[in-house]
Amino acid sequence: MSQNTTPTTDAIRKLIEEFNKLPGIGPKSAQRMAYYLLRAPEAEAMLLSDAILSVKQKVKLCSVCFNVTESDPCPMCSGDQRDRTRVCIVEQPQDILAIEHTGIYKGLYHVLHGAISPTEGVGTNDIRIREILERLRSNPVEEVILATNTTLEGEQTAMYLSRLITPQGIKVTRLARGLPYGSELEYADDVTLTRAIEGRQEF
Numbered sequence: 001m002s003q004n005t006t007p008t009t010d011a012i013r014k015l016i017e018e019f020n021k022l023p024g025i026g027p028k029s030a031q032r033m034a035y036y037l038l039r040a041p042e043a044e045a046m047l048l049s050d051a052i053l054s055v056k057q058k059v060k061l062c063s064v065c066f067n068v069t070e071s072d073p074c075p076m077c078s079g080d081q082r083d084r085t086r087v088c089i090v091e092q093p094q095d096i097l098a099i100e101h102t103g104i105y106k107g108l109y110h111v112l113h114g115a116i117s118p119t120e121g122v123g124t125n126d127i128r129i130r131e132i133l134e135r136l137r138s139n140p141v142e143e144v145i146l147a148t149n150t151t152l153e154g155e156q157t158a159m160y161l162s163r164l165i166t167p168q169g170i171k172v173t174r175l176a177r178g179l180p181y182g183s184e185l186e187y188a189d190d191v192t193l194t195r196a197i198e199g200r201q202e203f
């Protein structure tokens, strides 16, 4: 290794490597970000490193809905602003952001943290399925909305959940078609998502 002949330093190379691991960041962008920070005032770089640290140190999962939160239970689960008769089941915390952005859903949520995927070795015990079933047993809920992605994994997960939840006498609905097949909720636009929520159908 003739690292002393490369036109950069170990510290910069390390930072580029770390940025390059982030989703959507290629080697060029990683390099641009690293050199940007090198030139930036130290205070600005500190703000970034503090923000990264505090997301790791302060953010945890709500013990009720498993959304990200800094207080447990999260404000949605502990407050009285939400319609507690409805629970919307999503794959990821980001999906809640997308649904909340439409402004038409006022119920509670449950985050599975994944979807069943035999090909990737994700089974029913690897995501928060047991937790939602327990939650539904101990809280009176009228409707469960299955808002998993319209991918194969999302559909399989919705099917599995509906088979377990329907016998409990709870109405189970699925977001309406209109979300293109294979799409992730997180990226759906407001109009499409609003239509899918409003047009949800019994499973």
Ligand SMILES: [Zn+2]
Pocket (backbone or CB within 6 Å): 062, 063, 064, 065, 066, 067, 073, 074, 075, 076, 077, 078
């Ligand atoms: Zn919660």
